[in-house]
Amino acid sequence: MNTITNFEIYAPKLVEKREFFSAGHRACQGCAEALALRLILKALGEDIIVANATGCMEIISSAYPHTAWEVPYIHVAFENAAAVASGVEAGLKALRRKGRIPDRYVKVVAVAGDGGTADIGLQALSGAMERGHDMIFFCLDNEAYMNTGIQRSSATPFMAATTTSPAGKAIKGQRTGKKNVAEIMVAHGIPYVATASPSYPLDLMQKVKKARAIQGPSYIHVLSVCPTGWRAASHEAVKLGRLAVETGFFPLYEVENGKYRLTVELPAKRRPIGDYLKLQGRFRHLDPADVEKVQALVDKEFRKLMHKVETSVPWS
Amino acid sequence: MGKRTGMEVAIAAAEAVALCRIDVAAVYPITPQSHMAEHLADIIHDGRIDAEFITVESEHSSISACAGASATGARVYTATSSQGLMLMHEILPIVSAMRLPVVMGNANRAVSGPLNIWNDHTDIMPQRDNGWIVMHAENGQEVIDMTIQSFKIAEHPDVMLPVVLNIDGFQLTHMIEPLEFPTQEEVDRFLPPRVPFATLHPDRPISMGCFNMPDIFMETMKAKDQALINSKKTIVKIWNEWGKMFGRSYKPIETYKARGAETLILTMGSMGETASVAVDEMKAKGRSVGLVKMRLWRPFPLDELRAAIKGCKTLIVMDRAVSFGGAGGPLGTEIKSLLYHDDPRPRIVNMIMGLGGRDVQVEDFIAMVDRAERKEDDGYEYYGVRE
Ligand SMILES: Cc1ncc(C[n+]2csc(CCOP(=O)(O)OP(=O)(O)O)c2C)c(N)n1
Ligand code: SF4
Ligand SMILES: [Mg+2]
Numbered sequence: 001m002n003t004i005t006n007f008e009i010y011a012p013k014l015v016e017k018r019e020f021f022s023a024g025h026r027a028c029q030g031c032a033e034a035l036a037l038r039l040i041l042k043a044l045g046e047d048i049i050v051a052n053a054t055g056c057m058e059i060i061s062s063a064y065p066h067t068a069w070e071v072p073y074i075h076v077a078f079e080n081a082a083a084v085a086s087g088v089e090a091g092l093k094a095l096r097r098k099g100r101i102p103d104r105y106v107k108v109v110a111v112a113g114d115g116g117t118a119d120i121g122l123q124a125l126s127g128a129m130e131r132g133h134d135m136i137f138f139c140l141d142n143e144a145y146m147n148t149g150i151q152r153s154s155a156t157p158f159m160a161a162t163t164t165s166p167a168g169k170a171i172k173g174q175r176t177g178k179k180n181v182a183e184i185m186v187a188h189g190i191p192y193v194a195t196a197s198p199s200y201p202l203d204l205m206q207k208v209k210k211a212r213a214i215q216g217p218s219y220i221h222v223l224s225v226c227p228t229g230w231r232a233a234s235h236e237a238v239k240l241g242r243l244a245v246e247t248g249f250f251p252l253y254e255v256e257n258g259k260y261r262l263t264v265e266l267p268a269k270r271r272p273i274g275d276y277l278k279l280q281g282r283f284r285h286l287d288p289a290d291v292e293k294v295q296a297l298v299d300k301e302f303r304k305l306m307h308k309v310e311t312s313v314p315w316s
Numbered sequence: 317m318g319k320r321t322g323m324e325v326a327i328a329a330a331e332a333v334a335l336c337r338i339d340v341a342a343v344y345p346i347t348p349q350s351h352m353a354e355h356l357a358d359i360i361h362d363g364r365i366d367a368e369f370i371t372v373e374s375e376h377s378s379i380s381a382c383a384g385a386s387a388t389g390a391r392v393y394t395a396t397s398s399q400g401l402m403l404m405h406e407i408l409p410i411v412s413a414m415r416l417p418v419v420m421g422n423a424n425r426a427v428s429g430p431l432n433i434w435n436d437h438t439d440i441m442p443q444r445d446n447g448w449i450v451m452h453a454e455n456g457q458e459v460i461d462m463t464i465q466s467f468k469i470a471e472h473p474d475v476m477l478p479v480v481l482n483i484d485g486f487q488l489t490h491m492i493e494p495l496e497f498p499t500q501e502e503v504d505r506f507l508p509p510r511v512p513f514a515t516l517h518p519d520r521p522i523s524m525g526c527f528n529m530p531d532i533f534m535e536t537m538k539a540k541d542q543a544l545i546n547s548k549k550t551i552v553k554i555w556n557e558w559g560k561m562f563g564r565s566y567k568p569i570e571t572y573k574a575r576g577a578e579t580l581i582l583t584m585g586s587m588g589e590t591a592s593v594a595v596d597e598m599k600a601k602g603r604s605v606g607l608v609k610m611r612l613w614r615p616f617p618l619d620e621l622r623a624a625i626k627g628c629k630t631l632i633v634m635d636r637a638v639s640f641g642g643a644g645g646p647l648g649t650e651i652k653s654l655l656y657h658d659d660p661r662p663r664i665v666n667m668i669m670g671l672g673g674r675d676v677q678v679e680d681f682i683a684m685v686d687r688a689e690r691k692e693d694d695g696y697e698y699y700g701v702r703e
Pocket of ligand 2: 033
């Protein structure tokens with residue numbers, strides 16, 4: 001585990017003091033999506049425009065006439081954050097070229113949940129990335145449709161119980177593994193793809209800054225613990241995020257021009273997945289044999305990733 | 317004023333959009349709109365105008381991208397038809413609620429089930445209650461003129477609403493007509509660059525699209541309704557301005573030999589031209605028949621309609637759409653309900669015709685008038701259907 005010594009001395013230099021996602025919003029206690037947003041916006045700084053999909057972050061931040069957003073913000077619908085952001089980017093480009101807005105670079109950012117990214121939003125996301133719009137797309141992945149009551153998404157992990165993949169007598173929770181959207185984004189040939197977690201704030205913010213500096217499309221997939229939906233203790237949200245990484249369930253890596261790199265190294269002997277699962281009520285129904293199955297899946301996915309880390313070379 | 321050129325109407329629509337110096341277009345192709353999309357791409361790729369052309373992956377994204385671009389203050393355009401318009405459906409009321417000016421050309425085509433690419437109004441009618449300004453063009457010249465007018469209407473500070481201009485698929489989009497284009501200088505004078513009310517920009521951060529709790533939602537809806545109703549004043553003003561500048565006048569309701577006629581035919585879109593020939597033929601035989609044409613469908617021009625039909629005994633409303641299991645076509649049922657309290661009011665006969673490209677010719681209009689005069693019940697009727 002990376003620990004930072006003398007944090008109090010360095011932190012003010014490393015982290016923007018101003019808040020762009022202000023306090024007073026309506027997120028649950030321990031919500032790591034809200035924490036991720038706060039850190040992401042600190043790393044992005046001024047001169048950005050956010051296009052947000054319907055979902056928890058939209059609902060907790062923008063009940064008219066209130067807003068938590070200190071930066072320009074637009075919400076249109078659930079599945080179209082990438083398309084709205086495409087339009088914003090195109091509009092800015094044209095207006096700047098024609099001298100109708102100040103001649104200054106403004107970064108366009110799309111923010112969606114795992115549903116707004118991996119499921120209903122995948123088409124718009126693919127289109128935006130393929131067209132090469134200059135934007136960062138953030139997936140705040142809490143592994144289900146939380147806003148509407150913890151229904152499963154294609155990013156819900158294997159065997160997790162949700163309200164539409166309940167732990168039943170015949171079927172024990174989610175039947176499939178997590179869709180790997182980061183991989184799909186790499187296949188789009190975009191210059192920068194990363195996974196991140198607010199439990200690793202400096203790693204997260206560094207990746208955001210890297211993506212911000214790129215003129216073109218980039219994608220950051222942020223695993224965001226949702227204590228409410230995961231049936232976990234809210235004071236353990238940050239710890240759960242770290243366990244997700246330490247068990248190899250959610251490795252932190254980046255893909256720059258096709259070259260994979262782990263940004264948080266893991267020891268050869270990773271922590272067992274059981275350490276992560278046992279803190280979450282959504283996995284309560286798993287027996288030891290089930291935990292073995294999950295472990296096998298985690299190991300397989302991790303091996304696949306490490307193969308890419310070891311063998312990939314940059315496209316250019 | 318430019319000279320007359322023979323041109324396909326879909327191509328002319330794209331040329332008119334170019335004259336408006338749009339900033340962003342997001343268009344997904346669909347028959348019979350495709351020539352509009354393709355020609356607009358040609359214009360932008362040849363550098364004839366300085367605009368971003370977003371080659372979206374669907375109509376859901378084209379309208380979403382238009383919303384995003386319009387929110388930056390850009391002048392934006394999209395075009396679609398039928399299935400594409402249906403796919404946009406979810407986003408249309410959001411665009412109007414956010415008061416984002418977007419101009420859309422809709423090449424009217426039947427909605428699938430079964431698939432059919434030909435003309436009727438079953439695509440635009442389900443979009444009736446989305447808070448957009450909805451207008452119909454009758455011929456190629458109107459397509460050019462109304463496209464240009466649409467931007468001015470949509471962006472006007474007293475309006476700030478999206479506009480959809482309906483252009484009958486094939487019947488109008490694929491016609492080659494002698495057309496007159498205003499010059500670039502004239503359009504620039506008529507339509508200066510957009511001056512947006514509020515935009516997405518870091519210099520003045522605002523939040524757009526915040527959700528409404530029950531304690532404010534109804535106020536928002538009423539305000540939207542009011543905005544659409546109020547827009548009529550500005551629409552008429554802008555049409556008058558156009559008339560003064562270019563000598564072609566536009567009114568919410570157009571009439572043709574309607575004054576004093578006992579029977580009036582009411583049409584929307586391109587079939588007005590055919591109907592006018594039928595009126596001439598019937599008039600020549602001494603029949604008291606005239607024509608009323610709806611140019612503006614939303615906001616509904618009720619006062620203008622009342623004035624146009626004053627004194628007529630029978631009003632035959634031609635619908636190119638059906639409200640299945642309902643009271644008839646959308647035009648017919650709406651006009652009936654709007655005139656319910658009027659005294660006197662005409663007898664209203666609602667004909668459903670011309671669905672999915674079924675040809676409606678001069679003799680068909682005459683036959684429908686014959687039928688309406690003989691008809692005894694008040695129900696709607698399909699014209700020309702084989703039993
Ligand atoms: C077209 C459409 N379908 C369904 C919904 C209902 N809906 C709103 S948010 C949401 C789930 C959001 O899930 P996710 O994207 O994972 O975000 P989260 O709330 O978990 O942060 C759903 C299903 C909707 N708003 N629009
Ligand atoms: S349900 Fe989960 S994601 Fe939504 S606000 Fe609560 S903790 Fe955050
Ligand atoms: Mg989610």
